[in-house]
Amino acid sequence: xxxxxxxxxxxxxxxxxxxxxxxxxxxxxxxxxxxxxxxxxxxxxxxxxxxxxxxxxxxxxxxxxxxxxxxxxxxxxxxxxxxxxxxxxxxxxxxxxxxxxxxxxxxxxxxxxxxxxxxxxxxxxxxxxxxxxxxxxxxxxxxxxxxxxxxxxxxxxxxxxxxxxxxxxxxxxxxxxxxxxxxxxxxxxxxxxxxxxxxxxxxxxxxxxxxxxxxxxxxxxxxxxxxxxxxxxxxxxxxxxxxxxxxxxxxxxxxxxxxxxxxxxxxxxxxxxxxxxxxxxxxxxxxxxxxxxxxxxxxxxxxxxxxxxxxxxxxxxxxxxxxxxxxxxxxxxxxxxxxxxxxxxxxxxxxxxxxxxxxxxxxxxxxxxxxxxxxxxxxxxxxxx
Numbered sequence: 001x002x003x004x005x006x007x008x009x010x011x012x013x014x015x016x017x018x019x020x021x022x023x024x025x026x027x028x029x030x031x032x033x034x035x036x037x038x039x040x041x042x043x044x045x046x047x048x049x050x051x052x053x054x055x056x057x058x059x060x061x062x063x064x065x066x067x068x069x070x071x072x073x074x075x076x077x078x079x080x081x082x083x084x085x086x087x088x089x090x091x092x093x094x095x096x097x098x099x100x101x102x103x104x105x106x107x108x109x110x111x112x113x114x115x116x117x118x119x120x121x122x123x124x125x126x127x128x129x130x131x132x133x134x135x136x137x138x139x140x141x142x143x144x145x146x147x148x149x150x151x152x153x154x155x156x157x158x159x160x161x162x163x164x165x166x167x168x169x170x171x172x173x174x175x176x177x178x179x180x181x182x183x184x185x186x187x188x189x190x191x192x193x194x195x196x197x198x199x200x201x202x203x204x205x206x207x208x209x210x211x212x213x214x215x216x217x218x219x220x221x222x223x224x225x226x227x228x229x230x231x232x233x234x235x236x237x238x239x240x241x242x243x244x245x246x247x248x249x250x251x252x253x254x255x256x257x258x259x260x261x262x263x264x265x266x267x268x269x270x271x272x273x274x275x276x277x278x279x280x281x282x283x284x285x286x287x288x289x290x291x292x293x294x295x296x297x298x299x300x301x302x303x304x305x306x307x308x309x310x311x312x313x314x315x316x317x318x319x320x321x322x323x324x325x326x327x328x329x330x331x332x333x334x335x336x337x338x339x340x341x342x343x344x345x346x347x348x349x350x351x352x353x354x355x356x357x358x359x360x361x362x363x364x365x366x367x368x369x370x371x372x373x374x375x376x377x378x379x380x381x382x383x384x385x
Contacts, residue, residue: 001140001141001142001143002039002042002043002139002140002141003134003138003139003140003141005137005138005139006039006042006138006139006140009035009038009039009139010035010036010039012032012035013031013032013033013034013035013036013038013039014032014036015032016028016029016031016032016035017029017032017033017036018032019032020032038137038139039139039140041135042135042137042139042140043140045085045133045135045136045140046133046134046135046140046141046142047142049144050077050079050083050086050131050133050144051077051078051079051080051081052075052076052077052078052079052083052104052131052146053075053076053078053146054073054074054075054076054129054131054146054147055073055074055147056071056072056073056074056090056126056127056129056147056148056150057071057072057074058070058071058072058116058126058150058151058152059072061151061152061153062153062155062287062288063118063152063153063154063155064118064154064155064156064157064158065118065119065120065121065154065155065156065157065244065248066118066119066157067118067157068115068118069115069116069118069152069154070113070114070115070116071090071092071097071113071114071115071116071126072111072112072113073088073090073099073111073112073114073129073147074109074110074111075088075101075104075109075110075111075112076107076108076109076110077104077105077106077107077108077109078107079106080106081106082103082104082105082106083103083104084103085133085134085135085136086101086104086131086132086133087099087100087101087131087132087133087134088100088101088112088129088130088131088132089129089130089132090114090126090127090129090130091125091126091127091128091130092116092117092124092125092126092152093117093120093122093124093125093126095117097114097116099112099114099129100112101131116152118152118154120154121154121155121156121244121247121290121291121292121293122153122154122291122292123151123152123153123154123291123292124151124152124153124154125149125150125151126149126150126151126152127147127148127149127150128145128146128147128148128149129145129146129147130143130144130145130146131143131144131145131146153288153291154291155251155287155288155290155291156244156247156248156250156251156252156287156290156291157248157251157252157372158248158251158252158255158287159248159252159372159375159376160252160256160376161252161253161255161256161375161376161379161380161383162256162379162380162383163224163226163256163257163260163262163383164224164226164316164318164341164343164382164383165224165316165383189216189217190203190206190214190215190216190217191214191215191217192212192213192214192215193212193213193214193215197215198215201215201216202214202215202216203215203216217277224257224260224262224315224316225262225263225264225265225314225315225316226253226254226257226262226263226264226265226315226316226318227264227265227267227308227311227315227316227317227318227339228250228253228254228264228265228266228267228317228318228319228320229267229268229301229304229305229308229317229318229319229320230246230247230250230266230267230268230273230293230320231246231269231301231304231319231320231321231322232268232269232293232294232295232296232298233269233295233296233297233298233299233300233301233322233325233327234295234296234297235299235324235325235327236301236321236322236323236324236325236326237295237322237323237324237347237348238322238323238324238348238349238350239348239349240295241349242322242323242347242348242349243295243322245347245348245369245370245371245372246320246321246322246345246347247290247293248372249320249345249347249369249372249375250266250290250320251286251287251290252372252375252379253318253320253379254266254283254286254290255283255286255287258276258278258282258283258286259283261278261279261282262278263275263276263277263278263315264276264278264282264286266286266289267304267307267308268293268296268304269296269298269301269303269304270298270303270304271303271304271306271307272307273289273293274286274289299325299327300327300328301321301327301328301329301331302327302328302330302331303328304328304331305331305332305334305335308334308335308338309334309335309338311335311338311339314338314339314340315339315340316339316340316341316342316343317335317336317339317341317342317343318342318343318344318345319332319342319343319344319345320345320347321344321345321346321347322346322347322348323346323347323348323349323350323351323352323368324348326352329344332344332364336364342364343364343365343366343367343382344364344365344366344367345366345367345369345375346366346367346368346369347369347370348368348369348370349370351368352366352368365382367379367382
């Protein structure tokens with residue numbers, strides 16, 4: 001592909017050559033031919049495909065918003081000729097990142113490190129690496145892709161917070177026979193049997209129906225249960241930064257509970273997003289999910305509380321919303337008695353409007369959070385309330 005300079009040189013050379021021959025000016029014709037030969041030489045220079053091997057690493061692959069992440073590209077000249085005039089561009093999302101490449105002799109290896117943008121949450125594609133070969137005069141260039149694409153996961157920022165105590169133990173199922181589980185364990189879900197499971201928990205009816213050995217998964221309902229409702233409505237947040245702060249606040253709350261191996265129930269505008277039982281890598285799963293959460297165009301948050309009307313009871317309910325539109329917050333009154341405690345987090349740089357009639361009462365604390373620092377201070381006070 002000719003550069004703008006190359007196209008101008010080609011057109012000028014053609015005009016000079018034609019005019020020189022037509023009008024009898026050999027000097028102009030010779031200059032025109034020289035221009036055309038220079039363009040042809042540039043095309044020939046960039047035509048061969050460089051014999052290179054490219055390998056990219058992203059470290060770390062998962063970061064919090066605003067935290068540093070690097071791309072590391074290793075280029076190896078696998079050919080028998082020295083490579084000059086190479087430029088490289090890697091792409092992170094829709095942002096091109098220039099990489100300087102020195103002269104590469106046969107067998108030589110060059111490693112380039114560059115910072116990746118992490119200001120926005122999401123699963124961001126990185127690559128493929130594009131090598132641009134340019135002739136010494138800058139008349140022609142040829143771009144080729146090397147290596148494969150990779151992925152950078154930018155998750156919400158997290159602050160270390162205490163877990164809200166939720167002070168009651170609820171055993172709503174109750175033992176049904178002398179083989180029932182003791183203590184505060186209750187049925188949570190069915191899953192496939194794995195080696196080491198207690199055979200007393202085999203659910204024979206589901207096993208017969210599916211042909212796969214199924215067992216009952218139990219959870220300890222005496223553990224502090226944290227239910228978080230995240231309002232993702234665009235109208236609830238005056239700015240994009242306010243919404244990002246709301247996601248960061250939600251991530252900090254659920255991350256604290258999950259790291260303590262306590263159950264977490266994350267709910268969005270339309271209903272449940274993720275339910276964890278306090279085992280495994282629940283904290284990682286929650287952060288990965290919140291990396292993908294975006295603003296919605298729903299007008300009311302009321303639907304988020306529909307499923308909570310059937311909540312088993314107990315635990316803490318935290319509602320994270322903005323300081324803008326509060327349509328649907330009155331639905332909190334439908335579920336407030338099903339939880340031991342409730343907190344409303346109003347996130348944003350502007351003061352929130354007064355609570356709507358029928359919404360959270362004076363016994364439900366409302367914390368106005370304008371930054372993660374304010375969240376840390378306000379949440380620690382809430383934890384000891």
